[in-house]
Amino acid sequence: MTGTSPTMRPSDVVRRSAEFLRHHDVESPRETAEALLIYFLGTDRAGLYALDEGLDTRTARLFGRALCQRCHGIPVQYLTGEQQFMDLVLGVAPGVFIPRPETEGLVEVALELLRPVTNPVVVDVGTGTGAIALAIAHRRPDARVLATDVSEAAVTVATANASRHDLAVEVRRGDLLEPLEPDLRGRVDLLTSNPPYLTREVYESLPEEVRAEPYEALVGGTDLHHRLASLAPEWLVPGGWLVVEIGDEQGPEVRALFEERLDEVAVVADLAGRDRVVRGRLPLEPPSAG
Ligand SMILES: C[S@@+](CC[C@H](N)C(=O)[O-])C[C@H]1O[C@@H](n2cnc3c(N)ncnc32)[C@H](O)[C@@H]1O
Helix, strand or coil, X not given: CCCCXXXXXXXXXXXXXXXXXXXXXXXXXXXXXXXHHHHHHCCCHHHHHHCCCCCCHHHHHHHHHHHHHHHCCCCHHHHHCEEEECCEEEECCCCXXXXXXXXXXXXXXXXXXXXXXXXXXXXXXXXXXXXXXXXXXXXXXXXXXXXXXXXXXXXXXXXXXXXXXXXXXXXXXXXXXXXXXXXXXCCEEXXXXXXXXXXXXXXXXXXXXXXCCCHHHHECCCHHHHHHHHHHHHHEEEXXXXXXXXXXXXXXXXXXXXXCCXXXXXXXXXXXXXXXXXXXXXXXXXXXXX
């Protein structure tokens, strides 16, 4: 397989394993080999390079198997069961979307909008591992945070992540806002969502490891953006915000549909300059008749 020997130091194992992964066209081969070895040795990066003993037989076997699974398109995060998102290490599992660093930008926008609000009510729709909801709850302990997802696997993982970080996020299973109690209508200060927004054509062109994530978590175009923009006026408090992630070509379309119902609409670009987030605010005053 990778040709590691029991006397090889972990740093040499990383080098040899990276060559193996590169040979199998795995992206970021060195980072991948490091991440897997750090996980199986239960250490950190500094610890990995400080070790000069060889791997024990069991670790070598587990590590070798993980390298093979990675070559067969399994994402590293499904092998280690973890992904860092902002300040939190989140559990991830096959069948649940792996949080992406781009989504941290949406959380930053959301936290800024929440700054003037005390004890806000926040709802994260399509929560996956709970990434957005948990990051907001972690930074804003005064918030009541609810999270929904149609996927049972996502609800299980998000609930476990809330316990892992001792955060009181209320995770509910169901379509969009349907699992919320009706008396939250008109009381939500912030609605967030990173909905499935890829098109089917983009999905077909994705690398194998992205297609290892659930199709329903990835593909949807702007369907859920439309549905959320229609639902938002019923659930938001006047002056409340809807903040969504978008694909980099969806800015003009989502901006236009937000502008039909919301004020202060803006498209926010990520650090690479690509449109990534759209936000809009329910007017403070209802539109005057006539
Ligand atoms: C792109 S993932 C985002 C997960 C998480 N918010 C994040 O950013 O890491 C989209 C999520 O929306 C969920 N989803 C899809 N359709 C939904 C719907 N109609 N109602 C609620 N959740 C939905 C999927 O199950 C998936 O977990």
